[in-house]
Amino acid sequence: MARSAVGDPSAFACIVREHQGMVFSIAYHFLRDRWLAEELAQEVFLHLYKNLRAIQSPSHLLYWLRKVTGHRCIDQARRQKLRPLLSLTEYLERAPEPASLGPVSDPLLAGVLQRLVARLPERSRMIVILRYQEDLEPAEIAEMLDIPLGTVKSNLHRSLALLRARLERERKGTTR
Amino acid sequence: MNDFENELRSALRREEPPSGFAARVVARTGAHAAPRRSGWIAAAIAACLLLSIGGGFEYRQYRGRKAKRELLLALNIAGSKLNIVQKKVSDLSRRTLYE
Numbered sequence: 001m002a003r004s005a006v007g008d009p010s011a012f013a014c015i016v017r018e019h020q021g022m023v024f025s026i027a028y029h030f031l032r033d034r035w036l037a038e039e040l041a042q043e044v045f046l047h048l049y050k051n052l053r054a055i056q057s058p059s060h061l062l063y064w065l066r067k068v069t070g071h072r073c074i075d076q077a078r079r080q081k082l083r084p085l086l087s088l089t090e091y092l093e094r095a096p097e098p099a100s101l102g103p104v105s106d107p108l109l110a111g112v113l114q115r116l117v118a119r120l121p122e123r124s125r126m127i128v129i130l131r132y133q134e135d136l137e138p139a140e141i142a143e144m145l146d147i148p149l150g151t152v153k154s155n156l157h158r159s160l161a162l163l164r165a166r167l168e169r170e171r172k173g174t175t176r
Numbered sequence: 177m178n179d180f181e182n183e184l185r186s187a188l189r190r191e192e193p194p195s196g197f198a199a200r201v202v203a204r205t206g207a208h209a210a211p212r213r214s215g216w217i218a219a220a221i222a223a224c225l226l227l228s229i230g231g232g233f234e235y236r237q238y239r240g241r242k243a244k245r246e247l248l249l250a251l252n253i254a255g256s257k258l259n260i261v262q263k264k265v266s267d268l269s270r271r272t273l274y275e
Contacts, residue, residue, distance in 0.1 A: 009202050016198040024193035038193055045201045106183075113187035132181065133188040164180060 012052075015061070016045050022062075022134070023069050029129050030073040032118040040076060044069050066134060067144045074122045116166050124159045127152055 023044050028037035047068060048055075055061045117128055126145065130136045138156065142149040 009205065012205065013198045013202050016201050020197050020201075021190045021192045024197070025188075025190040028191060029188050034194070038197065041193060041197070042201050042204060046204055049201075049205045109183060110187035113184055117184075117188065128184070129188060132185045133190060135185075160180070160184075163184070 012049060015048075019062070019065055020045075023065055025133055026066070026069045026129055027073055029114060029117060029133060030125055031076065032114065036076070040072055041069070044072060063144070066130065066136075070126050070130065070145060074126055077122045077125075112167065112170055113163070116163050116170075119166075120159055120162070123147070124155050127155050128159050128163075131156060 020041065024037055024041040027040040027044075028034060031037050031040065044065065048061075048065065051064075055064060117125060120128060123145070127141055130141045130144065131138070136144070138152045139149055142152045145152075
């Protein structure tokens with residue numbers, strides 16, 4: 001980190017490679033657009049490059065990246081409303097993206113869940129992503145997004161109930 | 177953690193960005209550094225301009241001072257010559273009066 005702070009490009013590239021999956025995934029699960037997610041992730045790392053001297057430790061770096069990515073995603077979504085989302089029928093007509101395949105019990109269900117998460121309001125969406133992608137505790141999420149702990153807990157509770165209900169509705173819609 | 181939350185965790189697992197991502201970021205840091213370099217160049221040009229303007233002003237002052245010195249010297253010379261001429265004229269007129 002010290003080397004990249006003094007302008008060593010290879011050291012900075014190592015930092016990018018180490019954290020690119022995290023930053024890109026937060027952005028991708030939030031925006032549901034690979035191009036936009038890459039653009040946002042690049043901006044986050046460029047911002048990091050300019051602020052490397054302020055980073056005190058690897059854990060601070062992780063915290064900083066999550067925080068900046070989270071706030072930038074919310075700002076981006078507020079600036080640009082997401083394109084209309086597909087129904088489950090339309091989704092089935094399209095081939096799943098290769099990146100969506102992996103160690104998931106049901107890739108189709110994963111795709112549906114990702115889509116349902118993307119339909120949550122901005123702040124709730126980021127809370128769900130930080131909780132289930134990054135495994136953060138509600139207190140950590142509250143600190144990162146500068147909101148009260150109670151708000152995070154109630155938001156998570158409501159979001160899970162909403163996601164369950166919507167998933168159920170989607171399932172019923174496809175079995176008809 | 178219940179089954180639904182586990183499904184959610186699986187659905188929201190991390191994914192790698194398209195290949196070459198880190199190289200693209202590093203390339204953009206170079207692009208960002210370029211304006212900084214051009215900023216330095218602009219500052220250097222501005223400094224040169226200031227120096228040349230300041231230098232030009234100082235040179236004009238120097239030439240002015242030199243011209244003033246030369247004028248004073250010329251006036252001194254002319255004054256002393258006039259004194260000599262004046263002295264000769266008075267000597268001649270005195271001699272004419274006594275003769």
